[in-house]
Amino acid sequence: MQGEKYLFVVSGPSGTGKDTVVSQLLKKHPEVHKTVSATTRAMREGETNGVSYYFLTKDQFRSELEAGGIVEHTCYCENYYGTLRSEVERYMMEQTPVILVIEVEGAGNIKRLYPDSTTIFVLPPDMKELEHRLRCRGTESEEVIEKRLRRAETEIALSADYDEHVVNDVVDTCADQIYSIIQDRLVRD
Structure with a gap:
């Protein structure tokens, strides 16, 4: 599809600070946008529907899936997360850099x-720091923390398939590295 070079995917294990890094990047560079994902998980304190996520019931989420309105989804810790097709394709058509x-x-x-999108994997400085970050959130049970740590090991192993890798040791530095990746990609073609 035309405009795929404007699509950037940022992933990493839970607790790596990928949302914090992307938020910092967006503050510094308002020409870059972020899609709002849909989820079936409960809204956390301070979150807003349509800004933080589109909070859907499981039935609403399934209906969107069946209609082809969700381009990717996963089930994580018994909740669904997904990206709305309309969010992605609007930015690509406008030739506006967008991060998922x-x-x-x-x-x-x-x-x-x-296939012409760019995938960027955010790594923690090390596993000890990742565990510290998950525990400091204070939002999950011990069982969920352990589950997230096991999953992090698997995800890090799969990161070899990503186009780019950055380490989130310092938020500003990591945000700048991702922005450099975006700039390099946009001038390449």
Whole structure:
């Protein structure tokens, strides 16, 4: 599809700070946008429907899937997450750089649908720091934290399939690295 070079996928294990990094990038570079994902998980304190996520019931999510309105999705910790086709294709048609912050499984789906997109994997400095970040959130049970840490190991192993890799040791530095990747990609073609 035309405009695929404007599509950037950012993934990484839960707790790597990928959302924080992308938020920092968007503050510094308002010409870059981020899609709003759909999810069936409960809204957390401080989140807003249509801004943080599109919060859907499981039935609503399934209906969107069946209608072809979701281009990638995954089930993570018993909740669905997905990207709305309308969000992605609007930005591509406008030739506006857009970032999807999604899980590893979803990134593979996007790369298959939009092969000229760019995938970027955010790594933690190390596993000890990742565990520290997950625990400091204070939003998940011990069981969920352990599940996220096991999944992180699997996701890091799969990161070899990504086009680019960055380490989130310092948020500003990581955001600048991702922006450089975006700029390089846009001038390449």
